[in-house]
Amino acid sequence: MLQTLPPWSVRTGARCIGFEQSTAILEDGERVEADVLVGADGIASAIRQALHGKAAPVYAGYTCWRGICRDDGSLPDGSAILAVGHGMQCGIWHCGEGQIYWFVTKNAPEGTAGGKAEVLALCRNWAPPIPGVVESTPSDSIIQNDILDRPPLRKWGLGRATLLGDAAHAATPNLGQGACQALEDAVVLAHCLRAEQPVDAALRAYERLRIPRTAAIVNNSRRTGRILQLDQPALEWLRNSVSASPLGRRMERRLFRQLLFYPLPKL
Numbered sequence: 177m178l179q180t181l182p183p184w185s186v187r188t189g190a191r192c193i194g195f196e197q198s199t200a201i202l203e204d205g206e207r208v209e210a211d212v213l214v215g216a217d218g219i220a221s222a223i224r225q226a227l228h229g230k231a232a233p234v235y236a237g238y239t240c241w242r243g244i245c246r247d248d249g250s251l252p253d254g255s256a257i258l259a260v261g262h263g264m265q266c267g268i269w270h271c272g273e274g275q276i277y278w279f280v281t282k283n284a285p286e287g288t289a290g291g292k293a294e295v296l297a298l299c300r301n302w303a304p305p306i307p308g309v310v311e312s313t314p315s316d317s318i319i320q321n322d323i324l325d326r327p328p329l330r331k332w333g334l335g336r337a338t339l340l341g342d343a344a345h346a347a348t349p350n351l352g353q354g355a356c357q358a359l360e361d362a363v364v365l366a367h368c369l370r371a372e373q374p375v376d377a378a379l380r381a382y383e384r385l386r387i388p389r390t391a392a393i394v395n396n397s398r399r400t401g402r403i404l405q406l407d408q409p410a411l412e413w414l415r416n417s418v419s420a421s422p423l424g425r426r427m428e429r430r431l432f433r434q435l436l437f438y439p440l441p442k443l
């Protein structure tokens with residue numbers, strides 16, 4: 177992507193602290209003027225804060241470890257695993273180039289820290305290949321994040337400024353949609369900027385198209401996370417029974433249809 181852009185168009189090491197109309201204000205006082213300002217600066221977005229005020233992201237009640245290890249053949253090609261336990265989940269799938277990606281979640285107080293030893297202790301008695309993939313991951317490449325999201329906004333931008341990606345709609349990762357939705361935003365934004373004039377009308381059209389879908393995904397991800405992280409045996413039994421039933425399968429297919437079949441404009 178970088179190679180397809182003109183060299184002046186990407187600058188690193190430049191922290192944005194706010195904006196005026198469509199001018200970005202950097203930490204060192206520099207002002208970067210543009211026709212459009214898109215705050216794509218993640219869950220702790222400075223542009224979102226300038227537009228909507230300071231509010232901390234919401235902790236979902238569980239923490240997550242992630243890692244990538246070499247594919248030793250223990251996960252058959254074309255398959256993936258999502259295992260759900262007592263206040264825990266584990267997911268494993270191929271991520272290309274002879275590697276396997278995994279994650280493990282656990283209900284815990286916010287800020288709980290731990291490394292490979294803690295993850296292994298959590299999943300040591302789980303079925304293969306779960307303990308094996310964690311064991312074969314180098315300790316220093318395992319990362320841990322508390323799982324956070326933000327309640328959906330009714331409005332994103334103002335004038336010639338708007339938001340995109342986690343800055344606009346940070347979700348818990350239970351539907352695997354955070355980065356996917358940021359990409360969809362980018363396609364719809366590009367389409368609206370081409371199709372509509374003036375610029376502020378194009379941004380409002382983009383927001384009208386994207387707010388309902390992304391808000392539904394934020395809410396659905398949070399709900400799905402609550403169900404997957406249940407730690408009360410009776411409710412876990414109910415969840416497991418429903419998800420294995422024909423009704424559960426129908427609900428799952430409906431959810432995936434909603435996520436995966438979205439008419440994107442052609443650019």
Ligand SMILES: Cc1cc2nc3c(=O)[nH]c(=O)nc-3n(C[C@H](O)[C@H](O)[C@H](O)COP(=O)(O)OP(=O)(O)OC[C@H]3O[C@@H](n4cnc5c(N)ncnc54)[C@H](O)[C@@H]3O)c2cc1C
Pocket residue numbers: 190191192193216217218219220221222240242321340341342343349351352353354355356357358
């Ligand atoms: C455990 C976990 C698992 C996930 N799994 C998935 C998954 O399976 N599928 C999926 O689609 N998504 C997943 N996600 C979500 C995904 O990582 C995010 O939704 C995605 O990275 C959001 O992209 P973004 O570009 O909006 O924000 P970010 O990736 O956060 O990028 C923001 C960028 O802005 C920069 N920045 C921040 N503040 C400033 C500032 N003030 N000035 C200048 N630059 C700034 C940052 O350095 C960064 O480069 C997961 C997230 C987590 C935590």
